[in-house]
Amino acid sequence: MSYDLVVEGDLDFVDLASAAQDLICADMFPIVGDGGPDAIGIAILSKRTTLDGARDQLRAFLATLEVMGATIHDLYTGSPIEHESDIDELLARVFE
Amino acid sequence: MSIVDRALALVGADPIPFALVERSTGGPQYASLMATNSVRASIMGRRFVAAHAADATGYALAVDAFVRIEGERRDAIIVEHAMAGAPTAEVVACPYQRVDGALSFGDPLPYRIRPSALVPLDPNTLDWGVITPDFYAAGDNRAIHVVNHALEVDDTRTVRFLRARARVFDRHLPASPPPTQECTIDIRGQHVPASRQVDLAARLGDVMAKVTFLRDEEDN
Numbered sequence: 001m002s003y004d005l006v007v008e009g010d011l012d013f014v015d016l017a018s019a020a021q022d023l024i025c026a027d028m029f030p031i032v033g034d035g036g037p038d039a040i041g042i043a044i045l046s047k048r049t050t051l052d053g054a055r056d057q058l059r060a061f062l063a064t065l066e067v068m069g070a071t072i073h074d075l076y077t078g079s080p081i082e083h084e085s086d087i088d089e090l091l092a093r094v095f096e
Numbered sequence: 097m098s099i100v101d102r103a104l105a106l107v108g109a110d111p112i113p114f115a116l117v118e119r120s121t122g123g124p125q126y127a128s129l130m131a132t133n134s135v136r137a138s139i140m141g142r143r144f145v146a147a148h149a150a151d152a153t154g155y156a157l158a159v160d161a162f163v164r165i166e167g168e169r170r171d172a173i174i175v176e177h178a179m180a181g182a183p184t185a186e187v188v189a190c191p192y193q194r195v196d197g198a199l200s201f202g203d204p205l206p207y208r209i210r211p212s213a214l215v216p217l218d219p220n221t222l223d224w225g226v227i228t229p230d231f232y233a234a235g236d237n238r239a240i241h242v243v244n245h246a247l248e249v250d251d252t253r254t255v256r257f258l259r260a261r262a263r264v265f266d267r268h269l270p271a272s273p274p275p276t277q278e279c280t281i282d283i284r285g286q287h288v289p290a291s292r293q294v295d296l297a298a299r300l301g302d303v304m305a306k307v308t309f310l311r312d313e314e315d316n
Contacts (some may be wrong), residue, residue, distance in 0.1 A: 001230055001242045001282075006253045010139045014210050017222035027228050030219035031260040034238055041257045049197045058165055078246030 002043035003094045005081070006031065009070030011038050016064070023061050025054035044094050051095045058087050099177050103156035104201055107173055111160040111199070113137035117148040118155065121130075134159035134174065141176075142213040149214045154179040157213070163189045164203070167200060175204070178212035185212045220263070227268045237275045239265050241304075244282040251292070255299045262303035278306040285312065 001060040012013055020028040025048050044054070062081070065072060072081040074090060082089065103116055106126070113129040127144045131137040141157040157175040163172045170191045178185035188204035211217050231240040241261065245254045262277050269275035279300060282291070288309075297307040 001244060002228070004243060004245065004257055006257055007249050010136065010143075012135065013138050013217065013219035013222060017219070017224050020225050021223075023225075024214070025217075027224075027226065027261075029224050029227075029260055029264040030222070032219060034256045034259055035177075036252065036256050039253075039256065041260055043261070048228075067133055068139065069132070069136055075243070075245040075253060075257065078249055 001092060002027070002045050004075040005042040005044070006039050006073045006075060007042065007065055007070050008037045008039045009065075009068055011040065011068060011070060012032055013038075013040075016040055019064050023057050025049045025057050029036055044090070046094050054091055054094070055087065058091070059084065062087065081088070097136075099154050099156050099179070100175050100188060100190070100204055103158045103175050103177065104173065105157050107158060107199060108272045109194075109197055109199060111158070111173060113141065113159040115141035115144045115159075116156045116158070117145055117152045119148070119151045120226070121151055129157075129159070130182055134161045145213040146216070149180075152180055152214055156216060161189075163191065163205075163207075165189075167192060173199075173201070174207065176210070176213070176279065178214060180214055183215055184209050224264070226313045227265055229265070237270055238305075239269060239275065239277045241277065241279045242282065243279065246286070247281075247283060247288050247292075247296075248286050251296055255296065258300055259303050262300075268305075276305040278308070279301065280308045280310055282310040284310055 025044055027043040029041050031041050074081050106114065106116065114133065115127045115129060117125040125148050129137040129140045131140055137159050138157055145155045156175055158173050158175050161172055161174045163168050172189040172191045174187060174189055176185050185206040186209060189207045190204045190224055191202040192199040229239040230242040241258060247254060258279055266275065280307045294308050300307050
């Protein structure tokens with residue numbers, strides 16, 4: 001099972017698809033239509049990399065999203081990811 | 097004079113991001129892009145360009161940024177530009193110096209190529225990397241998604257997530273035998289009424305051949 005995020009906002013899909021190549025710990029895909037805002041889905045997988053690797057990749061990627069002003073929703077908790085500690089909690093679940 | 101030159105001619109002493117759309121009829125369309133950073137300004141600019149694409153002959157987006165040239169940090173105006181009919185835009189970095197309060201530009205340097213903002217972009221056509229099914233039965237080409245989402249308050253994002261993921265898988269799974277997808281939704285520990293489960297399954301019905309709910313024993 002993956003741990004899933006949805007990112008919503010004014011997104012640059014071209015830059016995000018490029019960044020997806022460096023996010024080895026996750027599958028990423030666009031979410032358009034279906035009556036909602038532009039978004040991307042992120043499915044984080046434990047089997048692709050180490051905890052440290054995933055942490056570094058996610059922090060770098062989330063910094064890209066922050067520049068765009070995007071909102072990140074953790075579908076497991078139903079809450080937004082706003083702080084680095086949220087990433088740590090997420091990764092603790094993924095790699096437990 | 098190129099559209100890059102025409103865009104640079106519009107850059108003031110205190111550069112403000114802007115979008116310029118040149119048209120086949122009427123004068124050019126211009127918009128200042130007020131945003132907190134150059135990335136957001138560029139996103140706003142591409143939306144402006146797309147909204148005026150019908151009679152556009154070309155466009156330029158100009159944002160102020162820093163670039164590194166031979167290890168040295170330089171001020172530069174980044175100009176994204178394309179002419180109508182071209183599938184891609186060229187992005188160039190135009191380093192500048194302040195001379196007597198005005199900007200003096202060096203030669204534009206190639207920076208990157210990206211899809212033209214005049215062409216509608218389907219993000220599904222971009223390369224998003226690999227897909228990883230939770231379970232995959234190769235014999236009947238069946239992918240099974242397993243999710244554990246907080247569904248007591250809202251399931252809209254879950255539905256959009258699963259529908260989009262299924263569409264991505266449809267493009268990646270082998271063509272033969274015809275691929276099918278199923279979904280198992282773990283709602284143990286949550287109160288999700290039966291009527292909402294039926295509704296959720298219905299909203300996934302056109303992309304998932306089967307939707308199964310993993311419930312607490314007392315709910316079965």
